[in-house]
Every structure is written in C-alpha cells, then in structure tokens.
Amino acid sequence: MPRTLRTEHDRFPLRAPFRIARGVKTAADVVTVSITDGAARGRGEAVPYPRYGESVESVLAQIEGIRALIEKSAGREALREVLPAGAARNAVDCALWDLEARLSGRGVAEAIGGETPGPIATALTISIDTPPAMAAAAAELSNVPLLKIKVDALDPAARIRAVRAAAPAPMLIVDPNESWDRALVEAMQEVLIEAEVALLEQPVPAGEDGWLEGFSPAVPICADESIHVAADLPAVARRYQAVNVKLDKAGGLTEALEVARTARAMGLGLMTGCMISSSLSIAPALHLAAMSDFADLDGPLWLVADRPGGVRADAGFLNPPAPGFWGTP
Structure with missing residues (x-):
C-alpha cells in the first residue's frame, strides 16, 4: 500500500484561562499529522504559535506543500531540507519517528540510545493574576516539587513574593515571557x-538580549524565545546559562535532540518545555526531559479532556502515556 499523510485541526478547550505576558488562551489549537504505511500509522502534533508568525492555516499549508514528498517515503533528514524549523516540521517529524518505531519494532528510546521514559517532575504553571489569586493557586500546589510563575512587567515582585509565601517548598521558575527590560531585570x-x-526564563525580548553578555545574574537565566535550533547555541551560550528546548521551536525531535546534546556539551543547563497541547506533543518531549535539569510539560494538564491514553499527573509528577500511545512498536 502507498504511504498516506493526513492532517487535522484539533481544538481542546482549557479548564481555566491561561494568562501570560503576551495574552490569554482558552483553548489549545493543534495540528495533528498521521502518516500511514501499510498497517502502521505514526502520529505527530504541533502547536502553531503566533509569536513566530504561525497559524493553524499556515502550518496546514506548509504540510500540504510537502505531501507528495512524504507520501513518496521521504524520511526525517529530507524533511529538514524542505521545511524550516517550526510547528509544521515538528508535527511531521514526530509522526515519522512514531511510524519508524512501529515499522521497525524498535522504540524511540532504543533508537536514540536513551531509557524508556518514566515518571518525571514537571513544573506546574501559575498563570498571571492578582497576587492573592496567584497565592491561592500556589497554596493548592504547595507540596509539588516545581512551580513556574508567569509574570509580566506589572509589579512582578508582588506576584513572586505572594507565590513563594503560599508555597515555601517547591523549586521556582519565573517566566516573564520577554516582558521585562534591562532595568527591571537588574532591579529584580x-x-x-x-x-x-531556581531559574529566570527569557526575561527580555529575543533580539534585545545582547547586553546579557558579561552580565552576572543572581540566578541562572534560561533562553526560550532566543533558542530554536542548534545553530543558535554559540550566541546563546554567551548570554544565558541554560536553554529551554521545545519541539515546536526546533521543528521536531530530530533537531531538538541535536540542540539538547550540543547544549550539554557546551556546559549549559537544560529545560524541556512545551506549548499548551495534548499528550501527543508531550510523548516525544519526554525523551528530552530524561536528559534535562527541568521539565515544563504540564500543557495537557490545562485541558478539559486530553487524548485517550495520554499522560497522567500525580502530585507534580508526570507519568508517561499508555503503552502504544506514541513511539513504541
């Protein structure tokens, strides 16, 4: 049978609004790719991100543009030649990894020389709200291992202090999503x-972070929007102490593994992150999380309903999907 590619726009309502410095989300809009070869089917998911000029329509159009190539059995390396890093390439790349695992009988963990993912501690996100509301949210999560606090430039100190007072035990990541400037970084x-x-994530806009060269921060600063692919790392390593690797930025697991391994070789700290997504985005990211200092993979936990068989949360730990969900024979 010939190989076939199928794309869909899937929408997952959120159980509560997700507020960050650049806006509010009430649903996760994802592009799902299925590639069928004989009796085997591989799946991948991507989250188009307006910050990078992406939309559901643009990502679907990008994938449609390479349909003939993929249906002629092109592999992941050929994919890197015809699509730029981003959501479209991520969905197809991850679908190809899944398909390869099912056709070869060898899981993704074995293929990359890693261990089968197990439970990991994941950051649970406190989205932007009033300090009392953020404190109330943090109090309910005071016994988990890791919290991420979303802030903007409007009195972030009050929000951070409120969360810390309500949750003294968890490690904290603060994420301004590019909303600070140099003066505020220094003042904070x-x-x-x-x-x-423990970590300050991308406080200033990508492209306006050159001054971080030579800056000695009180806590490590992690690049997010400033790092997409491995070629970005030389400049990033002069400005940041850690990097946040995301499949949607890197354009799939293939490039993300290269980013993670190169970052480690350069002595950088490593976080595996995600967009607000279903577990189909998280399953491949778990292979990166096994290599990382921090995991921020709570995207599916914001959904009213995830895909069947997806990840499960337990007291701040994320359990992998059910067997056969993604990346296994």
Missing part, C-alpha cells in the same frame, strides 16, 4: 534571591 535580582528562585 534581589527579589529573585529572596524568593529562592
């Missing part, structure tokens, strides 16, 4: 020390 250093923050 004492607050970050006071709140025992």
Whole structure:
C-alpha cells in the first residue's frame, strides 16, 4: 500500500484561562499529522504559535506543500531540507519517528540510545493574576516539587513574593515571557534571591538580549524565545546559562535532540518545555526531559479532556502515556 499523510485541526478547550505576558488562551489549537504505511500509522502534533508568525492555516499549508514528498517515503533528514524549523516540521517529524518505531519494532528510546521514559517532575504553571489569586493557586500546589510563575512587567515582585509565601517548598521558575527590560531585570535580582528562585526564563525580548553578555545574574537565566535550533547555541551560550528546548521551536525531535546534546556539551543547563497541547506533543518531549535539569510539560494538564491514553499527573509528577500511545512498536 502507498504511504498516506493526513492532517487535522484539533481544538481542546482549557479548564481555566491561561494568562501570560503576551495574552490569554482558552483553548489549545493543534495540528495533528498521521502518516500511514501499510498497517502502521505514526502520529505527530504541533502547536502553531503566533509569536513566530504561525497559524493553524499556515502550518496546514506548509504540510500540504510537502505531501507528495512524504507520501513518496521521504524520511526525517529530507524533511529538514524542505521545511524550516517550526510547528509544521515538528508535527511531521514526530509522526515519522512514531511510524519508524512501529515499522521497525524498535522504540524511540532504543533508537536514540536513551531509557524508556518514566515518571518525571514537571513544573506546574501559575498563570498571571492578582497576587492573592496567584497565592491561592500556589497554596493548592504547595507540596509539588516545581512551580513556574508567569509574570509580566506589572509589579512582578508582588506576584513572586505572594507565590513563594503560599508555597515555601517547591523549586521556582519565573517566566516573564520577554516582558521585562534591562532595568527591571537588574532591579529584580534581589527579589529573585529572596524568593529562592531556581531559574529566570527569557526575561527580555529575543533580539534585545545582547547586553546579557558579561552580565552576572543572581540566578541562572534560561533562553526560550532566543533558542530554536542548534545553530543558535554559540550566541546563546554567551548570554544565558541554560536553554529551554521545545519541539515546536526546533521543528521536531530530530533537531531538538541535536540542540539538547550540543547544549550539554557546551556546559549549559537544560529545560524541556512545551506549548499548551495534548499528550501527543508531550510523548516525544519526554525523551528530552530524561536528559534535562527541568521539565515544563504540564500543557495537557490545562485541558478539559486530553487524548485517550495520554499522560497522567500525580502530585507534580508526570507519568508517561499508555503503552502504544506514541513511539513504541
């Protein structure tokens, strides 16, 4: 039978609004790719991100443009030649990894020389709200291992202090999503020390972070929007102490593995992150999380209903999907 490619736009309503510095989400809009070869089917998912000029329509159009190539049995390396890093390439790349696992009888973990993913501690996100509301949300999560606090430039100190007071035990990541400037970063250093923050994620806009070269932060600063592919790492390593690897930025697991391994070789800390998505986005990311210092993979936990067989949360730990969900024979 010939190989066939299918694309869909799937929408997953959120159980609560997800607020960050650049906007609010009430649903996860994803592009799902299925590639069938004989009796085997591989699946991948991507989240088009407006920050990078993507939409559901543009991603679907990109994938449609390479349909003939994929249906002629092109592989992941050929894919890197015809699509740029981004959501479209991610969905197809991950579908090809899944398909390869099912056709070869060898799981993704074995193919990359890693271990089968097990439970991992994941950051649970406190989205932007008033300090009392954020404190109330943090109090309900005070016994988990890791929290991520979303802030903007409007009195972030009050929000960080409120969360820390309500949740003294968890490690904290603070994520301004590019909303700070240099003056605010410098002014917040004492607050970050006071709140025992473990990591500050992408405080200033990508492209406006050159001044971080030579800056000595009180806590490590992690690149997010400033890092997409391995070629970005030389400049990033001069400015940041860690990188957040996301499949949708890198354009799939193939490039993301290269980013992660190169970052490690350069002595950078590593986080595996995600967009608000279903478990089909998270399953391949778990292979990166096994290599990382931090995992921020709570995207599916915001959904009213996930895909059947997806990840399961337990007291701040994420359990992998059911056998056969993705990446296994």
